[in-house]
Amino acid sequence: MVQPPFLNGIRAFDAAARGGSFVAAAAALHVTPAAVSRLVKLLEERMGVALFVRRANRLELTEAGLAYRDGLAPLLDALARLTEQVAEQAGGGALTIGVGPTFAIRWLIPRLADLQRREPGLEVRITTGGAAVAFSDRWTCGIRLGDGNWPGLDAVRLFGADLLPVCTPTLAASLAQPAALARATLLRVGHAPEDWPRWLSAAGVADVQAQGPVFEFYGQAQQAAADGLGVAMGIRPYIDDDLAAGRLVAPFPLTLPKGSGWWLVYREARAREAPFRKFRDWLLRARTG
Incomplete structure (x- = not known):
């Protein structure tokens, strides 16, 4: 024995x-x-x-x-x-969220105070994740940009990922038509080189070339645009708060779907955990707020 x-x-x-x-x-x-x-x-x-x-x-x-x-x-x-x-x-423990740095800074962190008010006993930990980082079993869940298909993970769709140029109100006043972007500094994101060409083609100005500074993350390009450096290709929901506050404006009405969306991803076993359920329910409410 x-x-x-x-x-x-x-x-x-x-x-x-x-x-x-x-x-x-x-x-x-x-x-x-x-x-x-x-x-x-x-x-x-x-x-x-x-x-x-x-x-x-x-x-x-x-x-x-x-x-x-x-x-x-x-x-x-x-x-x-x-x-x-x-x-x-059993209802205790911490909630660990794997999320990309821009999503964390531009959308999640500004809303955590509301989560704390609604769930005062929930301990939240945020760690760097995103599409470029493998999902960790130490995370309770993650928020990712993609098509919702990650083997071994369940996924709940949160938002669409729409693209539209954004800049300061002052700069927008000089951009009467998309063709005027040929004279502007177009800020680029290194891991998304296709964004500007796709939008410019849809706007009928495919001959305009984006040749401005290149940033690692959308959030960096967005901040540069808010500081007046040029026009950034914004992606929702990163830009929603800045648009609502007037820090940035969209000089053109054309919005282009990126072809992917934002998803809450997790292992099936996590769905039984109280911290995850509380966060998921709050997140699904907050996405429409």
Whole structure:
């Protein structure tokens, strides 16, 4: 009969393997070095194999110890995630959102005060995500721009992603027709080089070339436009607050669908967690506010 895992011994071994000594492991576990040594010895006796070579001032992993350490790492990580998920299902825990920096700054963060008012006990953590970053199992959910098809993830559509040029009211006064963009500085986004050509073609001025400064993110180009540097290709919902406040204006009525949208994405198991449900319900209300 296989004996059940010796969890205290496993914790002691893991801490000693990470710290390189029983002293370091004892400090991490808040016990004495002698207690750690005894637990590891009991684990070795139960397994019937030596996990460490004991040197005078340090520990060296044996071949078996190396294999055990490497095999334990994903198991302990999975146990930590399981513990966190079960706690969150009971209504506690934190909500971790993977989201691109521009979406976070331009849309999500300005609305978090409303979320806190509605859900005062919900702890929110925002981490850099987006289409360029793989979805992490440590996230509760993410917000992504795309077509809604991410294998292994469920997705709820939030917004369309519409494109339209934006600039300051002063600059807009000199842009009577799209052809006038030939004399303007057209601000570009490095990862979306197709935006300007598509919009200019739809506006009937395909011969106009966008040759202005290139920015890494939409938010940077939008800020440059608000500072009067030129005309940026805005994308909704990034620009909605600036348009409402009059910091930016759309000099032309033509709006072009980008061909993708914004989606709330998550693992199916997360749908049972109270923090996720609270955030999802708030987000679906806030998108229309």
